[in-house]
Amino acid sequence: MKILFALIKKEIKQILRDPSSIVIAFILPIISITIYMYGVNLDSVKITMGIKNDDNSPEVATLVKSFGHSKYVNSINFDNMEDIKSAILRSKIKGAVIIPNDFSTKLSRGQKANLLVITDGSEVNTANYVQSYALAISNNWLATSKYKSQLSRPLINVEARTWYNPDLNSHYFIVPGSIAITMTLIGILLTSLVIAREWERGTMEALLSTKVRAIHIVLGKYIPYFILGMLSTAFNMFLCVCIFQVPFRGSYLMFFLISGIFLFTSLGIGLMISTALKNQFMASMVAMSVGFMPALMLSGLMFPINSMPTFFQYLTMIIPPRYYIAFIESEFMAGGVNEIRIANAFYLTLLGIILFIAVYKKTQMRLSND
Amino acid sequence: MIRDFIRRVVALIKKEFITIWNDPKSRAIIVAMPLMQLLIFSNAATMEVRNIDTVILDRSRSVESRELLSRFENSTRFRKFYYVDNENEFQKYLDTQKVQIGVNIPNDFARGIKSKRGSNVQIISDGRQTNSAAIGAGYAAQIVNLYNAELTGNNSSGIDLSVRNWFNPNLEYKWYILTIIVAMLSLVTTLILTSLSIARERELGTFDQLIVSPLSSFEILLGKSIPPLVIAMTLTMIMVGIIIAFFHVPFVGSMFLFFISILISLLAIVGVGLYISSVCNTQQQAILSVMTFMMPAVLLSGFISPIEDMPVALQYLTYLNPVRFFMVLSRGIFLKGMGVNDVITNIIPLLVIATITLTLAGRTFKRKLG
Numbered sequence: 220m221k222i223l224f225a226l227i228k229k230e231i232k233q234i235l236r237d238p239s240s241i242v243i244a245f246i247l248p249i250i251s252i253t254i255y256m257y258g259v260n261l262d263s264v265k266i267t268m269g270i271k272n273d274d275n276s277p278e279v280a281t282l283v284k285s286f287g288h289s290k291y292v293n294s295i296n297f298d299n300m301e302d303i304k305s306a307i308l309r310s311k312i313k314g315a316v317i318i319p320n321d322f323s324t325k326l327s328r329g330q331k332a333n334l335l336v337i338t339d340g341s342e343v344n345t346a347n348y349v350q351s352y353a354l355a356i357s358n359n360w361l362a363t364s365k366y367k368s369q370l371s372r373p374l375i376n377v378e379a380r381t382w383y384n385p386d387l388n389s390h391y392f393i394v395p396g397s398i399a400i401t402m403t404l405i406g407i408l409l410t411s412l413v414i415a416r417e418w419e420r421g422t423m424e425a426l427l428s429t430k431v432r433a434i435h436i437v438l439g440k441y442i443p444y445f446i447l448g449m450l451s452t453a454f455n456m457f458l459c460v461c462i463f464q465v466p467f468r469g470s471y472l473m474f475f476l477i478s479g480i481f482l483f484t485s486l487g488i489g490l491m492i493s494t495a496l497k498n499q500f501m502a503s504m505v506a507m508s509v510g511f512m513p514a515l516m517l518s519g520l521m522f523p524i525n526s527m528p529t530f531f532q533y534l535t536m537i538i539p540p541r542y543y544i545a546f547i548e549s550e551f552m553a554g555g556v557n558e559i560r561i562a563n564a565f566y567l568t569l570l571g572i573i574l575f576i577a578v579y580k581k582t583q584m585r586l587s588n589d
Numbered sequence: 590m591i592r593d594f595i596r597r598v599v600a601l602i603k604k605e606f607i608t609i610w611n612d613p614k615s616r617a618i619i620v621a622m623p624l625m626q627l628l629i630f631s632n633a634a635t636m637e638v639r640n641i642d643t644v645i646l647d648r649s650r651s652v653e654s655r656e657l658l659s660r661f662e663n664s665t666r667f668r669k670f671y672y673v674d675n676e677n678e679f680q681k682y683l684d685t686q687k688v689q690i691g692v693n694i695p696n697d698f699a700r701g702i703k704s705k706r707g708s709n710v711q712i713i714s715d716g717r718q719t720n721s722a723a724i725g726a727g728y729a730a731q732i733v734n735l736y737n738a739e740l741t742g743n744n745s746s747g748i749d750l751s752v753r754n755w756f757n758p759n760l761e762y763k764w765y766i767l768t769i770i771v772a773m774l775s776l777v778t779t780l781i782l783t784s785l786s787i788a789r790e791r792e793l794g795t796f797d798q799l800i801v802s803p804l805s806s807f808e809i810l811l812g813k814s815i816p817p818l819v820i821a822m823t824l825t826m827i828m829v830g831i832i833i834a835f836f837h838v839p840f841v842g843s844m845f846l847f848f849i850s851i852l853i854s855l856l857a858i859v860g861v862g863l864y865i866s867s868v869c870n871t872q873q874q875a876i877l878s879v880m881t882f883m884m885p886a887v888l889l890s891g892f893i894s895p896i897e898d899m900p901v902a903l904q905y906l907t908y909l910n911p912v913r914f915f916m917v918l919s920r921g922i923f924l925k926g927m928g929v930n931d932v933i934t935n936i937i938p939l940l941v942i943a944t945i946t947l948t949l950a951g952r953t954f955k956r957k958l959g
Contacts, residue, residue: 239874247881254888258903261720265898293897307755309931310917313895331749340757341924343765344636345895350752351727357748373737374702375657377730378709381723382683384716392719404880412873419793499872500609500785501618507777508622512630521893522634523721525641525689531633548717549686558685 222431226439230413234447240409244451248401252458255397261389266348267293269303269315276323278364285360286316291352307339314338314349316357326366383552394465395551396520398455399543400511402478405448406485407492407510408503413440414493415502433583437575441486448482449475469550473560477550480567481543485510487574488539494581514540542566597804601812605786609816619782619820623774627828630770631836635762638724640668643690644682647672651699657710657736661692666728689715690725702740756841756924764839767832768920769892775825776887776912779855780879782817783862787954788875806951814859814947821855829923842922846932850922854915857939860946861911867953886912911942 234240272283286294295312297303306312317335325332336353338346361367384391417423426436456474459465467474488510493502515521517531518540524532535541542563549559610616643661647654661667671688673679682688693711701708712729714722754760790796799809826848832838840847861882869875887893889903890912896904907913914935921927921935 237871237873239869239871239877242881243877247884250881251884251888254885254903258889258894258899260894260898262723264894266895267897308925308927310921326748331747333749333751336750336752338752338754338760339925340754340760341765341920343757343760343762346754346757346760350750354748354750357750361748372707372741373734374705374707374740375733375737376707376709377733378711379726379730380711380713381716381726382713384719384722387716387719387723389719392717400884408876408880409873412876416871416873496614498612498615499876500781500789501615503781503785503872503876504618504622504778507781508626512626512773512777516630516634519718522636523638523718526635526637526639526721527633531629534629534633545686552717553684556684556686 223435223438226431226435227442230439230443231446234443240405240447243404243409244401244447245454247404248397248451248455248458251397251400252394252455252463255393256390256463259389259393261393262387263291264345264348265291265293266314266345266352267295267312268349268352269297269306269312270294270318271297271300271303271315272318273320274318274322275320278366279318279323281364282318282357282360285356289352289356291348292356303337307337310339312339313342313345314353316353326361326364390463391465391552392548393520394459394463395547396544398452398459398478399481399518399520399540399547400514401451401455402448402482402543403485403510403514403540405444405451406482407489408506409447410440410444410486410489411492411502411506411510412499413444414490415497415499416493418497419499427585433579437490437579437582440490441483441575444486444489445479445482448486449479452478452482465551467551468554470555473555474547474550477543477546477560477564477567480564480571481539484539484567484571484574487571487578490578491574491581494578494585513538517541518544520544536566537570539567539570594808598808598811598815601799601804601808602815605812605816608789609782609820619778620824623778623824623828624831626774627770627831631763631767631832634766634770636720636724637762638721638728639666641666641690641725641728642669642671642688643667643692643729644671644673644679644688645692645694646674646676646679647694648696649694649698653699653702654694657694657733658692660732660736661729664728664732666725683713683715686715686717689718689721690729692729763836764924765920767836767838768923769916771825771828771832772912772916772919773887774828775821775851775855776858776883776915778824779817779821779858780862780865780883781876782820783814783859784866784869784875784879785872786813786817787863787866788869788872791869792871800954806954809954810863810947810951813863814856817862818852818855818859821859822852825851825855838923840923841926842924843926846927846929847919847922850918850932850936853936853939853943854911854918857911857943857946858915860943860950863950864946864953867950886910889913890916892916908938909942911939914939 270283270286272279286292297315303315315337319333319335322332334353334357336350338349340346381387460467489506492505496502496505517535517538524535546559546563549556645658647658662670671682673682679691683691691713693713695709698708710733712726714726716722757764787796790799833840865878865882866875869878889907889910896907918932918935922932
């Protein structure tokens with residue numbers, strides 16, 4: 220016990236001495252949450268698009284105006300196709316709407332009128348926005364224009380509702396997601412360096428020549444970084460809920476409990492990497508590749524897991540952030556859903572224990588071999 | 590003079606290659622990690638929402654409602670359907686995220702259609718996944734509207750969009766995400782390689798020896814930037830080769846311009862990495878500082894949400910961001926065949942960033958010795 224305390228004390232001193240771990244735990248969250256709040260917007264994105272009107276009827280001029288008035292569109296008027304082409308090539312506009320010269324004639328005859336929409340397909344997301352905005356704006360215009368009598372009333376009215384996040388505010392899921400990213404950074408990236416560093420500097424050999432046992436070394440690393448990670452989580456939570464006013468509908472007890480389990484699992488990955496590789500360069504390359512990047516790309520934070528090919532859906536099952544993101548989104552937006560809490564906590568605990576045993580065995584092996 | 594200069598720089602370059610390239614494990618990690626990620630992420634990362642699971646509460650149980658639901662069942666976007674009898678069960682499926690969409694048909698559905706009075710269909714999406722919720726609900730609404738058009742027999746009037754997606758006619762998400770993944774992976778690899786190079790020597794105490802050697806600051810700078818630049822450039826070109834050969838993404842631009850642009854982008858990133866490395870005393874500080882740079886740089890690069898949509902202050906900040914120009918150039922030349930003039934306007938900021946960061950790094954070497 221005494222040995223363990225001594226090791227923990229040493230590690231905490233090292234954490235406090237190096238400002239970089241404080242930066243990653245407390246400063247980076249401030250920076251990234253601020254950016255997520257003000258610089259990243261995944262809903263109702265404002266798109267710059269061009270508009271070219273070949274129909275000079277006065278009614279159609281109001282359609283051009285309604286593009287100009289839409290709060291989702293920043294519209295620029297063009298006179299010829301060449302300019303549109305070069306503007307799209309230079310990414311000045313994300314797409315364009317072209318109103319053909321027979322547009323109003325066709326509408327007044329009760330025929331289908333064509334609206335030509337051009338998008339910059341090299342940015343698939345914004346191309347989709349250009350299409351749906353063009354459709355929505357022109358249909359809204361049609362419903363209030365003098366051609367509206369031509370339209371038949373739809374028999375089925377779609378009443379779209381979004382539960383848990385009625386305003387479809389994407390910040391409500393991105394900002395909590397950033398908590399998971401910070402914890403991954405502390406749990407995997409920071410800790411992957413710590414054992415590797417001791418090997419590199421030769422202090423591990425010094426430690427091994429003493430009476431220290433494997434369990435002391437392992438716990439001596441888990442505990443201090445767990446404390447740092449939980450402090451950072453609490454700070455992140457404070458930023459989210461108190462400063463940036465992201466609504467939290469769940470239970471704080473559950474939040475900290477399951478965050479703790481997630482942190483324990485992440486620490487396992489980080490320590491496993493550094494025990495296996497003994498070199499900070501390799502450890503950080505691997506930590507970025509199996510820890511940080513999958514937490515962004517495969518966790519369901521940015522890309523829906525359901526849409527992945529089956530094999531990759533199974534692959535995500537070994538990625539701890541997947542469970543944590545599912546939990547945290549639900550806890551923030553829907554409040555406590557017990558099935559979701561239990562299922563995700565179970566998988567996280569399972570992965571965490573497996574990793575802990577693996578780290579312990581590997582350290583024990585190192586003790587007897589090296 | 591010149592010969593001595595070259596001899597000294599070459600010796601340092603050799604030494605740098607030996608530290609990262611001689612260990613087979615480290616070699617394998619540099620090559621295998623990015624390629625593995627390229628293959629996994631390119632297959633998994635998609636925003637095309639597929640495999641939507643749906644819960645259905647059909648209180649009408651009529652020919653009309655079954656007709657509508659069969660259209661859902663025949664759609665390739667939707668996967669599983671759960672039929673429930675009451676609101677509670679309906680809510681439970683959504684709460685526990687067994688489904689992403691709920692369709693609620695009222696009991697007067699058939700009557701409303703037959704009497705031409707009209708009826709409502711509720712489409713509920715799970716806002717915890719804001720993005721895919723909106724897309725999924727859009728698909729569902731589309732299905733209902735098609736059925737609607739059939740019922741009213743009205744296909745003759747209204748507005749039709751004819752959409753052309755330039756550079757990517759079928760809006761293949763893969764084309765878009767692959768160019769981004771390659772840029773991200775080369776960014777990460779370059780930053781880790783460079784940021785650790787000086788910090789490692791400082792941590793191990795060999796940097797002082799390098800400074801008291803006959804090498805000038807400029808020579809050290811060259812020796813430290815060329816090896817990571819060569820490795821990152823080779824790796825990027827291999828990845829580009831893979832996405833052209835195996836993923837069949839058409840390369841429409843000029844190979845020469847592409848090569849030059851990537852080289853200058855990587856040089857700017859090498860500059861940032863070396864500057865970070867020169868001010869850090871340990872590898873941990875270097876890696877964590879890299880993260881503190883990289884997170885905002887990627888978030889504000891325009892790939893997650895468009896730059897025009899950001900607050901003006903952040904828009905100006907993106908001019909300092911090499912990742913922004915890197916993304917614009919790699920995607921612009923690859924998919925859109927960007928011309929010389931536009932390439933040059935994007936290369937100039939990168940050259941400025943490279944000059945400033947490399948100069949700062951070189952000056953910091955000297956100062957740090959004192």
